[in-house]
Amino acid sequence: MTEYIALLRGVNVGGITVRSAELKALFESMGFASVRTVLASGNVAFEQVEADDDGRAETSAALKERIERALGERFGYEAWIVLLTRAELARVVEAFPFDAERAGWHPYVLFGSDAAHLAELAAASSDLDEADDVVRAGEGVLYWHNRRERGVDSAFAKVAAKARYKPTTTNRNLRTLAKLLP
Structure with a gap:
């Protein structure tokens, strides 16, 4: 499994409300594991299975697109996220x-x-x-x-x-x- 961090842009401001519990539920419904949200500003940590049923790994770009589409459909806004692996975020912080x-x-x-x-x-x-x-x-x-x-x-x-x-x-x-x- 790969650990990812999704940083949602523009939520809980300007009329776009995304509650943490609903956000977590959406990510879990997409098949992600160990989902947790941090604060109420659109921060999600989760794990992604390495391969789909056909044994192919989903690219980060495809994963980002899939998450943005699901967010847009569920919460009714044009979603944009930053998607990083946990290791990438650790390097940024360090x-x-x-x-x-x-x-x-x-x-x-x-x-x-x-x-x-x-x-x-x-x-x-x-x-x-x-x-x-x-x-x-x-x-x-x-x-x-x-x-x-x-x-x-x-x-x-x-x-x-x-x-x-x-x-x-x-x-x-x-x-x-x-x-x-x-």
Whole structure:
């Protein structure tokens, strides 16, 4: 079995309500094992059987597409997820380049499905006031450290929240990601 993590984008905000119990039930109905949700922001850890009845393994891309389709049908929205293996998520968490325990700061990871959008966001971070926001590119992610006092009013938060990035990015606190790993 392969352990996966699915990070749903845009749930429990903007009128899209996905309750954790219903989310867990959906994943179990799709044949996944050891399903657990973390917090109410669309985080699911689960195990996938390596092969189907014909002995063929489902690719990550096909698995992602199948989950997005099921989410859309069940909850009535255009679903988009980040799908990672547990090992991939562990590498992302381990590579966080800032002091995650720094008092007064939020440690975030910004995931994206569009490399060009991540590159644009990384380029936009070059002019930031490092007293409020620091951003570093990682493998398929941006690591973001944000001063709590500024929060969603910080320069980078405003850039990352632009409508053009919403369909391709999702952000998670490093502490949430760590809870998905045990």
